[in-house]
Amino acid sequence: MERFCGRFTDTLITINKEDYALAKQKFHLKKNGKIEYVPGxxxxxxxxxxxxxxxxxxxxxxxxxxxxxxxxxxxxxxxxKNHVVVIEAMSHLSSNIHYVICGQGPNKDKLEVLAENLKLKRQLHLLGYCDNVPSIVKSCDLFVFPSKREGLSVALMEAMACGKAVACSKIRGNTDLIDEKGGALFDPENSDSCMRAIKDLLNRDLTEMGKYNRKKVEGFSREKVEDCMRKIYCE
Structure with a gap:
């Protein structure tokens, strides 16, 4: 459907580099049509x-x-959102590691049962809906983002803005934001891969990695995006 509609499109806006490259390769826009990249x-x-x-x-x-x-x-x-893979990874990590999740949804019981079966009930904390997420992010040691699919995640960018190192799934969008200087990428379908990423980061300088992420995410600020959109619509 997107490729079909491309034939009638003057400007196609993408928000991550993988989609931008794919659109360049596969989409045929109307005459003089343009494909633009905007950072989220x-x-x-x-x-x-x-x-x-x-x-x-x-x-x-x-x-x-x-x-x-x-x-x-x-x-x-x-x-x-794939929190299961992190809980499974924790069964191979130190017992002094706790996993806190801000959010609510249909998998609450499933996650609690999994944690209990893996003897991790004490280490899993489901906070439900939170209206002070940045404050909670600033209070953690490591941000973990295991999603299977994303565009360009606001939650991940906000964690970077809070100065946190990140272990995240190796998927589109996430790879625009996180590199080895600011975190580690893992296979979202593999708990061992997740475990290795977390373990590796906990042995590194999380403070310096967080500073790197805070600087990098400045390129994804509201002001930067508004500048890009202004150029697309007004020039």
């Missing part, structure tokens, strides 16, 4: 920066010891 929908860096860290409060509420490690994911509890 943009994030409000100033707002995210202003949100406070709540590390001590979060650890107290979840009964997580000061020396324990917090992995965090943000996203609906569904098959695509």
């Amino acid at each position: 929908i943009g994030i409000d860096l100033k707002c995210i920066t202003a949100m406070p860290e709540i590390k001590d409060e979060l650890r107290k509420d979840l009964h997580i010891s000061k020396g324990d490690i917090i992995l965090l994911s943000v996203g609906e509890l569904n098959d695509n």
